[in-house]
Amino acid sequence: MKPDLRFDFIADMQKSTLTVRRExxxxxxxxxxxxxxxxxxxxWYAPKPLTTKTxxxxxxxxxxxxxxxxxxxxxxxxxxxxxxxxxxxEAYTAYDGFTDETGVVNPDMPRSHIHQAFTDLDxxxxxxMLVSYNSPEDLQKVIDMGMESxxxxxxxxxxxxxxxxxxxxx
Amino acid sequence: MDNCVTxxxxxxxxxxxxxxxxxxxxxxxxxxxxxxxxxxxxxxxPSFMKHISVLEAAGLIASQKQGRVRTCTLxxxxxxxxxxxxGEQRAIWASRYDNLDNLLTTLKGETNET
Numbered sequence: 001m002k003p004d005l006r007f008d009f010i011a012d013m014q015k016s017t018l019t020v021r022r023e024x025x026x027x028x029x030x031x032x033x034x035x036x037x038x039x040x041x042x043x044w045y046a047p048k049p050l051t052t053k054t055x056x057x058x059x060x061x062x063x064x065x066x067x068x069x070x071x072x073x074x075x076x077x078x079x080x081x082x083x084x085x086x087x088x089x090e091a092y093t094a095y096d097g098f099t100d101e102t103g104v105v106n107p108d109m110p111r112s113h114i115h116q117a118f119t120d121l122d123x124x125x126x127x128x129m130l131v132s133y134n135s136p137e138d139l140q141k142v143i144d145m146g147m148e149s150x151x152x153x154x155x156x157x158x159x160x161x162x163x164x165x166x167x168x169x170x
Numbered sequence: 171m172d173n174c175v176t177x178x179x180x181x182x183x184x185x186x187x188x189x190x191x192x193x194x195x196x197x198x199x200x201x202x203x204x205x206x207x208x209x210x211x212x213x214x215x216p217s218f219m220k221h222i223s224v225l226e227a228a229g230l231i232a233s234q235k236q237g238r239v240r241t242c243t244l245x246x247x248x249x250x251x252x253x254x255x256x257g258e259q260r261a262i263w264a265s266r267y268d269n270l271d272n273l274l275t276t277l278k279g280e281t282n283e284t
Contacts, residue, residue: 005271009263011256013185018259022267026274034270034277044273047265136182143255 006126016133024125028118031125032089035116038065046070050077055103061086066103080105081114091117096131098145109145110138181252184228189213190221194230197244204233204240 008021024031034040038057046052046069053076055066063083068076080103084093097111105111115130133139184190193207208218222242225231233242 007264007267009260011259013182013252016182018256020263022263024267024270024274026278030274030277030281031270034273040273040277044269045266046269047262048269136186140182140252143252 013136013139016136016139018129018131020129020131022127023121024127026125027123028089028120028125031127032118035118035127036088036092038067041065041067055101059083059086064103066099068101076101078103089118091115110134110141112142181228181230184224184230187221187224189218190225193221193225193242194244197231197242201241201243204242207242 005025006021006023008019010019011017012019034044036059038054041057042052042054044052045067050069050071053068053070055068055078057063057065057067059065061083065081065083066078067080068078070076078099078101080097080099082095082097084095086092093116094114095111096114097105098109099105110133113132115132117128119126119128133142185194189211192210196202196207204215204219204222207222208215211218222231222233225242226233229245231242232245233240235241
């Protein structure tokens with residue numbers, strides 16, 4: 001990340017929301033494409049060292065993106081984004097949920113609502129994501145699952161790696 | 171694990187109330203007697219004690235009575251699970267966005283060449 005690119009991460013436990021803002025050094029159309037085309041999402045969406053694989057995508061109101069994040073051991077973590085409303089190239093809203101390989105949403109796990117907004121910033125683009133859960137209880141369920149899943153431990157290793165890399169860079 | 175679920179549930183419920191959040195914030199600075207904690211709020215002591223009970227039940231604070239004075243202390247451990255999760259989410263998004271930076275740089279290069 002370039003040092004001057006803004007990155008805000010605000011967790012509100014009381015409202016059960018996350019607000020994530022990030023600036024990108026590219027025009028809005030290009031950033032929008034990276035969020036809304038499967039072949040581009042596959043190149044960036046999974047955090048390292050995981051990779052992304054799109055199973056199917058239909059980017060329209062009421063459409064979906066069904067994909068897996070794959071860890072280095074080959075374990076697939078399936079998810080599905082259901083698009084609600086799309087306003088190119090300004091914003092879209094969607095629901096995120098955990099699924100199985102066939103794309104069936106796990107009914108025991110809460111889905112989060114996502115609002116993604118893209119704004120011009122003098123040649124750059126600001127992306128703001130608001131993630132909301134229905135209730136504190138829903139958020140708590142996701143937290144509990146995250147602690148149990150292998151993905152969480154993978155990310156713990158990532159976290160350690162990032163800390164050590166930051167230490168080396170300093 | 172069931173025990174943990176119950177805990178986090180009550181932690182979120184406990185912190186959903188502004189009076190209880192204010193009490194927790196005050197206790198970050200150190201232990202305090204109930205009387206001092208209640209002073210900023212316009213409510214009867216029994217009502218305030220209910221808030222204290224909710225915080226205790228959630229495992230966020232502990233209280234001890236010595237003579238006529240009940241002193242409250244913060245027990246920060248229960249917040250850690252939630253904070254850990256938010257930390258993980260932050261790491262996920264930071265890593266994703268770094269990938270996206272690289273992809274955008276590549277794509278911009280391709281656009282310039284054509």
